[in-house]
Amino acid sequence: MSSDNIANDLIESLTDELDSQRAESAAHPVLRATIWLTLGAIYTAAIVMVIGLRPDLIEKFAMTDYVFDLSLAFITGIGASITAFYLCIPDMRGKSWLVIVPFILTAIFTLWIIIKVITEGFIMPELRLIHCLTEAALFVAVPAALLTFFTSKKSATTKPVILSIMNGISVTALGYVGIRMTCMLDTAIQDLIYHVLPFMFCGMVAGFIARRFYQW
Amino acid sequence: MQNNSLDWDQLAKASQTGDKKAYNQLLKEIYPYIQNVLYPTLANADWVDDLTQNILISVHKSLNTYAADRPFKPWLHAIINFRRADFLRKHYSKKKDKQMPYDEALLEKQYVTDPAHAGEYKDIEKQLADLPEKQRDVFVKMKIKGYSAKEIAEEMDMTESAVKVSAHRTMNKLKDKLG
Numbered sequence: 001m002s003s004d005n006i007a008n009d010l011i012e013s014l015t016d017e018l019d020s021q022r023a024e025s026a027a028h029p030v031l032r033a034t035i036w037l038t039l040g041a042i043y044t045a046a047i048v049m050v051i052g053l054r055p056d057l058i059e060k061f062a063m064t065d066y067v068f069d070l071s072l073a074f075i076t077g078i079g080a081s082i083t084a085f086y087l088c089i090p091d092m093r094g095k096s097w098l099v100i101v102p103f104i105l106t107a108i109f110t111l112w113i114i115i116k117v118i119t120e121g122f123i124m125p126e127l128r129l130i131h132c133l134t135e136a137a138l139f140v141a142v143p144a145a146l147l148t149f150f151t152s153k154k155s156a157t158t159k160p161v162i163l164s165i166m167n168g169i170s171v172t173a174l175g176y177v178g179i180r181m182t183c184m185l186d187t188a189i190q191d192l193i194y195h196v197l198p199f200m201f202c203g204m205v206a207g208f209i210a211r212r213f214y215q216w
Numbered sequence: 217m218q219n220n221s222l223d224w225d226q227l228a229k230a231s232q233t234g235d236k237k238a239y240n241q242l243l244k245e246i247y248p249y250i251q252n253v254l255y256p257t258l259a260n261a262d263w264v265d266d267l268t269q270n271i272l273i274s275v276h277k278s279l280n281t282y283a284a285d286r287p288f289k290p291w292l293h294a295i296i297n298f299r300r301a302d303f304l305r306k307h308y309s310k311k312k313d314k315q316m317p318y319d320e321a322l323l324e325k326q327y328v329t330d331p332a333h334a335g336e337y338k339d340i341e342k343q344l345a346d347l348p349e350k351q352r353d354v355f356v357k358m359k360i361k362g363y364s365a366k367e368i369a370e371e372m373d374m375t376e377s378a379v380k381v382s383a384h385r386t387m388n389k390l391k392d393k394l395g
Binding site: 006007009010011012013014015016017018024025026088089090091092093094154155156158216 | 231232233234236239240243244247265268269272273274276277278280281282283284286290291293294295297298365375376377378380381384
């Protein structure tokens with residue numbers, strides 16, 4: 001069978017399949033990201049309520065560095081979420097520059113943590129499995145599964161690795177905001193070890209596993 | 217070329233509403249275009265047809281991600297570049313497994329200069345046996361026993377198009393496994 005015949009057969013087959021598979025355009029990525037962020041925020045708020053707000057939360061909100069910390073994490077999460085849903089489209093709707101935004105925000109956040117560690121002094125805390133690590137798993141498990149589901153449905157990513165990273169950043173940021181509202185470990189090094197690294201680790205593992213879901 | 221781009225935008229938009237005629241025309245028009253994009257970038261011209269067909273299937277699977285208010289070509293090129301990179305990555309990773317010892321010069325020469333001998337080192341029947349039963353039956357009937365797609369469809373209670381797509385995908389899978 002010549003290659004032209006094979007091509008014609010394939011084209012006819014695909015045309016016939018279009019009948020049962022209406023290729024209706026998927027929703028705009030910003031809308032999809034908004035839905036995910038809303039559900040993620042509701043879940044995080046619910047977990048915060050179950051665990052219980054930290055007793056000094058009102059005092060903390062009067063502190064600039066605490067508000068900056070949370071705001072930066074929140075904005076990073078939003079940026080990564082929107083970028084993730086744009087990454088679900090082969091050409092990202094012409095907005096491939098979006099990929100750099102969450103990376104820059106993550107770099108700023110990392111720099112912020114480093115500055116805090118330097119100014120507060122590097123005193124290694126005693127490492128033990130405290131409630132933060134188990135709560136981190138609670139904060140990240142369902143949002144990670146949900147985000148993987150949303151970004152693998154009606155999706156055709158041409159950058160599966162970057163999509164996995166964006167999902168990891170998004171889930172990490174959301175979980176970080178949640179745990180900073182429940183846990184009173186506030187020194188920079190405690191923050192890094194108990195509030196950032198567990199999420200990053202979970203995000204990386206989830207992202208690695210999730211790559212297979214992005215094959216199409 | 218400018219008119220082609222506008223036509224493809226409109227054809228893709230119509231295809232998303234289920235217009236089969238528009239979709240058929242779109243696929244027929246982009247097929248030679250994809251080949252022309254791939255020819256200068258691939259070392260082996262035999263790869264172009266296989267990869268073009270894979271890209272066509274990818275276009276079919278991802279048509280719902282095309283935004284009708286945006287140009288079609290950049291969307292198509294993103295898929296072409298992705299599939300080409302994927303194809304070359306798999307191809308070159310497989311080549312690492314085919315390193316022959318240098319003291320077996322005669323064997324190496326046969327392998328390098330006569331691709332037909334590659335089949336002597338592979339068990340085609342074993343690869344067929346590893347396929348799901350229905351997929352294997354369709355492939356064997358169509359490609360080995362010479363049944364038509366219509367005959368297979370009637371016998372196995374499938375649509376003709378499903379039979380053709382199944383056989384095509386099985387062929388690609390065997391090519392990947394057998395080299």
